Amino acid sequence: MRAIDKKLWRELWNMRMQALAIAMVIVSGVSIYIMSLSTLDSLYETRGNYYRNNHFAQVFASLKRAPLSLVKRIAEIPGVNKIETRVVAYVNLDVQGFADPVSGHLLSLPDNSHGLLNQVYMRNGRLFEPGRDNEILLSEEFANAHNLQTGDKIRATINGRRKTLTIVGIALSPEYIYQIAPGAMFPDYLRYGVLWMARKPLASAYDMDGAFNDVTLTLSQGSNAQDVIDRLDDILKAYGGTGAIARKDQLSNRFLSEELKQQQTIATVFPVIFFAVAAFLLNVVISRLISLEREQIAGLKAFGYSNLAVGIHYTKLVLMIVAIGIVGGIAAGVWMGQGMSNIYMKLYSFPYMIYVLKPGVIVSASAISVVVAILGTLYAVRNAARLPPAQALRPEPPAIYHATLIERMGLQRWFSQPTRMILRHIERRPFKSLLTTLGISMACGIMMIGGFQEGAIDTMVDVQYGMSQREDLMAIYTEPTSMRSLYSLRNLHGVEHAEGFRVVPARLEFQHRDYRTSVHGIETDGELMRLLDEDLNVIRLPERGVILTDYLAEILHIKPGDSLTIEVLEGHRVTVQVVVAGTTKQYLGVNAYMRRDALNRLLKEGNAISGALLRVDEGHRREVYAELKEMPRIAGVVDQKSAIQAFYDTLAETVLFFTFISTLLGATISFGVVYNSMRIALSERNRELASLRVLGFSRGEVAYILLGELALLTIIAIPVGLLIGYGLCAYLAFRFDTDLYRIPLVLGINVYAFAALVVIMSALVSAIMIWRNLAHLDMVAVLKSKE
């Protein structure tokens, strides 16, 4: 090894703690970059692979009933490739030993095959045997939640008749990667499942022999999905079609797409912050190293080393630190990426996860790190290389200080000399002080994100299910039923209150924008379903007009007073103009609301309801549920609160993982910035502080001058950091807004306190390390040495 390279290694060893602190920040940046991008690639790859292999459809439509002969007409639509018709039913399930309401979708599979489209992925077991009409495949998440295996039995109410079904296989489907009950927002694997049954027995149970109520299509290359959908809707109109949707609007696919978009945001925001901080730290540390080595640089140049050689020498040092960061970052990033992918595999129902680490991701992570580090140190290294040897041999001129602005304002007499030293030192290098403060602030801000996510979900749930939708159980009828049916519900022992609701699928249109959702007819002074305004006060439903979810109004660019076109996608498929009476604050879903009786009139029907909301005495909940199950007209019962709890359990792991990572990363930055700033301050002011020790200052008094400066910067950094954190959370909330859900920007005091606390703790740890260094200030050397 060349002598000059040995110097490099030894210097790296001498500054190992500082180098490590910087490398850790680079590790953070690289790892989160690799984690996000590799998770993103993995999810895309896995989803794409799954969709392709299992022939996930591109257009989906459901209808009331149509004869199989209609398939020929559908096939004539230009652009249609493959067609598969199905019988789909929403059923109540009964799992042994589980008393809560359980519902499920029962889908037909062509006799003894995986199906043509939306093929099931068999985890284990087998397909149906001909002639046996009680065999089913069960979705894996549901089976796991109930610990059900092939050979086990489960009971279902199929078209009013109780049947015992035998599980012959466990399966997954690309159609249900995000598996949620109709009307629910969160997956609840205990209370909602997907089942597959042979076509013949299912069709005969629902009087669908030679008919279908669901059709899915794939398209030929280059055809326009919307054209196909329009033509399909025309055909299905007469058969009770509720409007076809493209794959992008398919619920499971949409949730997944939104999640991928969020990953993309994370992949851009975080690494930017980490790389910026790393560049700053490298700049500070290398500048200091170079100023300490002025004489050595002069020596090297006097011996004939060129400017370039000196420049390369220090660049190598930077690159060595960066290399540690890159290697560590790749390792941590792959580990975190696999962890994250596995969490997604659990959160969503993927049959497998293909972890993809593209070489491009590693190359770009490394390239970004190197470029950022070189940019960060360019100025310092160039100055070192250009320093004329004779000038470099002289000590650096003494630093020039001035009385600070605060002192000139006449506050000087309030400050002791050590305090003046702190203030003047900060003011002499305002830019560096600013960057230090900003670095700590960033750390503080990053740490708020974990807590923000947790708090936001709490708020969403509180508002949606605590204040707006307050029912204990929701019973969904098989078809619109007379209001009178409510009496029998109210008479059930344990039911305290019951409200009917009417819901119809509809296409809403304003000017050139349109949106497919449903119109809910609810009771005027309902206790269980209430609409809230911006300030979360209850809105009284107007006599006329429709109220839209605030986000829907934004999508349609419509405001109260405008006239909205509603095209009902059910029954007579009426199209009407309704005035928008107002908007309602909702974090989940996108809907239109009006008075139930008004909706009935609009549909030209009597007092019909689609289902009922029930408030139930907790002690009688199970009984009520058992009775509901016996009612033939009730297709399903949803227990929203249990769904939320189940969702929390699933989500807790993700949030915990993310909070853990963001805290770790925040603490890394915070420690990296504070420790490095302190080390450099100590190195720059070593002589000054040792002199003061000689003059009789105690270690504590000397520490005050050094640590006081950083304490002051940290104290300034915390409120700034909390502001930055608020901004980051606002940005994420904004970026994460979708028509599925909006993330409220709610930050509890605990979120702020936690971030501030971690910053303070990491500053304290740095301070303790520096305090130990202060014990070794060389008072004797300082008397003899020049600056």
Next chain:
Amino acid sequence: MAKEHYTHERLDEQVVFHVHGVTKTYQMGEVQVHALRGVDLDLYRGEFTVLLGASGSGKSTLLNILGGLDTPSEGHVLYGERDLTRASEAELTEYRRYHVGFVFQFYNLIPSLTARENVAVVTEISRAPMQPEEALQLVGLAERMDHFPAQLSGGEQQRVAIARAIAKKPDVLLCDEPTGALDSATGIVVLEALQRVNEELGTSTVVITHNAAIAQMANRVIHLADGKISEVHTNKTRLQPAQLSW
């Protein structure tokens, strides 16, 4: 015999420092350096002493031990009744804080504080100090009190350092090559300041130097060589700093 000679010469005066059998060895890489090899010495109140020796003679080590910056390997140093060799770190800090004034070869001023504030930084932690202005007046810097070190010449900076050292009214003033970084004309101005402090405040002053010329203004000159006292002599007539030249 030599010991008798050094310690009992001025029994009439009060002893400030009593140095007995002091040796100092320290590790310099893999080499053991014997900086002091058995020093016995008394220093008296109000005395202006010059410790003279070549570099490596052990004079700085001795000054550091007197100043409580270092402890001897063997032997004792008594400051009045106090045994500095047994003092804890906190006690040594307290000793430096209230009893000793230091003047360094390279001034060691705090660049972020003005001349006045550099003095105040010490007076703020002392008992019954003089006003910073008064101390600066004493070294002839009343006019430049609000200048920062970067705005002062070397001689001025060293006089600020002297003002800073004396402002706490220390019992002893320890000066390590106070003129070492200055030209002779400026050095003389600094020495005049030291002499004035010694005379007007009666502060015991120890100056270490390798510059033999300075020895002529001392009450007593102690020569050090190879870690031992080689010679002590008392100046019958002291020269004024202005009469010195080198």
